[in-house]
Amino acid sequence: GNSVTQMEGPVTLSEEAFLTINCTYTATGYPSLFWYVQYPGEGLQLLLKATKADDKGSNKGFEATYRKETTSFHLEKGSVQVSDSAVYFCALAAGNKLTFGGGTRVLVKP
Amino acid sequence: SQTIHQWPATLVQPVGSPLSLECTVEGTSNPNLYWYRQAAGRGLQLLFYSVGIGQISSEVPQNLSASRPQDRQFILSSKKLLLSDSGFYLCAWSVSSGVTTNEKLFFGSGTQLSVL
Numbered sequence: 211g212n213s214v215t216q217m218e219g220p221v222t223l224s225e226e227a228f229l230t231i232n233c234t235y236t237a238t239g240y241p242s243l244f245w246y247v248q249y250p251g252e253g254l255q256l257l258l259k260a261t262k263a264d265d266k267g268s269n270k271g272f273e274a275t276y277r278k279e280t281t282s283f284h285l286e287k288g289s290v291q292v293s294d295s296a297v298y299f300c301a302l303a304a305g306n307k308l309t310f311g312g313g314t315r316v317l318v319k320p
Numbered sequence: 321s322q323t324i325h326q327w328p329a330t331l332v333q334p335v336g337s338p339l340s341l342e343c344t345v346e347g348t349s350n351p352n353l354y355w356y357r358q359a360a361g362r363g364l365q366l367l368f369y370s371v372g373i374g375q376i377s378s379e380v381p382q383n384l385s386a387s388r389p390q391d392r393q394f395i396l397s398s399k400k401l402l403l404s405d406s407g408f409y410l411c412a413w414s415v416s417s418g419v420t421t422n423e424k425l426f427f428g429s430g431t432q433l434s435v436l
Contacts, residue, residue: 244424259424307366
């Protein structure tokens with residue numbers, strides 16, 4: 211079946227540091243890939259997505275590129291802010307459902 | 321615009337009691353509907369999804385059940401709660417696009433369930 215594996219957290223960074231969260235997937239066919247973010251006390255919301263190989267999703271300074279050859283969708287941000295502290299979920303869509311990774315908690319310190 | 325409502329926001333229930341969490345969607349028709357659970361310190365697990373009234377797919381064997389009595393209503397239930405049912409439950413919807421969901425999910429605000 212489909213699965214998503216992402217690096218375990220927590221990831222603790224200083225403000226303005228570079229952030230990378232690794233995500234790899236296993237799926238049949240060509241799924242769409244997503245990053246969702248969950249800020250403290252809130253529900254999940256879509257951060258960015260990519261629907262085919264080599265697509266780059268971007269939003270709020272975050273980027274992720276759909277790499278079919280390595281089955282990866284790593285999330286990056288060049289300079290994080292305290293407000294980026296959240297749990298980040300990588301996910302893939304196939305059929306009528308999304309499969310999520312385990313989530314990575316990111317804590318950005320001033 | 322579309323909105324999703326999920327209630328209650330928090331719930332404390334004794335072991336063995338019943339459960340009913342409700343989710344409704346407004347501003348769209350024939351959505352795909354989902355129930356996810358986020359256990360403490362763990363990721364998001366898909367429990368049920370529905371592509372239409374009365375159509376429920378269960379992803380994991382468990383103590384819970386789901387029903388979709390109306391197009392935009394999705395209910396999560398249990399006859400007798402277990403301690404392991406504690407967690408954060410999220411309802412979500414997506415546009416129904418036939419075969420494949422490549423549209424994003426819209427999540428409700430969640431229900432924090434504590435079974436004591």
